[in-house]
Amino acid sequence: MAAHDIDLIVDLAGRDDELRRALEDLRMNRHFAMRDVLMKTFGDWPLRTARSQVLAVGAGDGGAVAAWLDEEPGSPDALMMWARVLTRQAVRALREGKDEALLHRAAAVARDACWTAMRYWPEDPVPWVCLLDLAKLPIDLRHLDPFFKQRPYQWGLPPEMGLFGGPWPLLHEVDRRDPGNREAYHRMREYADTCLSGGEAMDFTRWATGYAPHGSPLNVLPLYAFVSLYRRRHPDGRDGAISFWTTAQVKHYARKACDDWFYATPVPARSRLSLLDLNHLAFVLVTCGEIGASGVFETIGPYATSAPWAQVSETLGRDWQSEFRRTRDSSLRRRGGHRS
Incomplete structure (x- = not known):
């Protein structure tokens, strides 16, 4: 078949058929397939990060995730996805130009959800990735870090001379769990682009x-x-x-x-x-x-x-x-x- 005859497939799930089925389930406000595809990412942090990011988009207002959390309040996967949903809502409020008071409340609620997810699975890098996403909001970045007061160095200090100050401790925590995590570095790039400059x-x-x-x-x-x-x-x-x-x-x-x-x-x-x-x-x-x-x-x-x-x-x-x-x-x- 000639290249120009190939229909384009523009789909959040891409080639991931299991993820596609989970997104279809979410459209019907069901969480079972989402739970299953996340269980299969155990030990594969890049896959877990990528799938949970797409699932948060598919979850919309988070009704299916909330129902899952009601059924399994101690599930690390459900808690992580709730943090994902709330983080996405907070960042969307920023894009929509909501007032600063609302942004502060949304950031605080999402941050608390991230901290809860961390307590249930400390090794999971995804809650820290979510905190990096929240860094774009007009808030004191130190308040995103649960270990802020325990850090032995100046918070936000760049690793190299000439780089900007910012949420480096959050990126460091992701790197400790999943070195070179793709989304984490993109969130840091977005922070610099949004809050500082393109340069x-x-x-x-x-x-x-x-x-x-x-x-x-x-x-x-x-x-x-x-x-x-x-x-x-x-x-x-x-x-x-x-x-x-x-x-x-x-x-x-x-x-x-x-x-x-x-x-x-x-x-x-x-x-x-x-x-x-x-x-x-x-x-x-x-x-x-x-x-x-x-x-x-x-x-x-x-x-x-x-x-x-x-x-x-x-x-x-x-x-x-x-x-x-x-x-x-x-x-x-x-x-x-x-x-x-």
């Missing part, structure tokens, strides 16, 4: 890739920062928008993500790679003119994600799915740059 977020992602091992998704972080910077600088797609993507810096980090993450992952394991990361890599490789996008598109298959295609296409007044198809088809016709 600070870029510096953070460069610092993170400097420590990232081969195969780590942290090698893709700068590509997200580039998309955010582009939207800040070129909201209408003009005034140097094209040249933004062809700088030596963009090319360097696109190549690094391709070599140190995508090609560093064995072919049989690539089906587990984040579809968001794959779509960002494919987009930036094509836009900056580096080779290798065809192999990334083959791994993506029909599983397009709206980001970053929609984020950039809307500045140009274009339909993102049409842009994805056009870019994919063009890349797959030029297979000369493909490596396996």
Whole structure:
């Protein structure tokens, strides 16, 4: 079948059929499949983090999670998902521009849910990931940390000179449990981008890739920062928008993500790679003119994600799915740059 004949599948669950069934269950306000897919993540922190993030979106107002918690008040999974739901609600209130008093209350309720989940399963990194997400709210970040008064160093001190002060102790707690946790580092990037500046977020992602091992998704972080910077600088797609993507810096980090993450992952394991990361890599490789996008598109298959295609296409007044198809088809016709 020709590439342009492949229907796109834009789905929160991506390739994860078990997760898709859990989301369908949630739409009927049932929690049983959600409980089962989380039980299967035991010992696999990256999978637990990724699945719980998607489930929190599917849970909406959290009715199914609340029902689960009523049935099993001591379930670490139910408590973690309740923290996820409340955290998402608090961050959504921030995006919607709610008043500061409401944001403080929402953050406090979500924080308390995170702390409760920690007590029931101290090894779980996800409640700490949620706290990092809450750091975007206009609150005293120290109040998110249950160990604030016990820290032997200045709270929020950056690990390197030149980096910003911020919720580093929260990131450290995630790293203790799941080194290089993908979502945690994205939450830290979002904190810098939201509360500081695009330049600070870029510096953070460069610092993170400097420590990232081969195969780590942290090698893709700068590509997200580039998309955010582009939207800040070129909201209408003009005034140097094209040249933004062809700088030596963009090319360097696109190549690094391709070599140190995508090609560093064995072919049989690539089906587990984040579809968001794959779509960002494919987009930036094509836009900056580096080779290798065809192999990334083959791994993506029909599983397009709206980001970053929609984020950039809307500045140009274009339909993102049409842009994805056009870019994919063009890349797959030029297979000369493909490596396996």
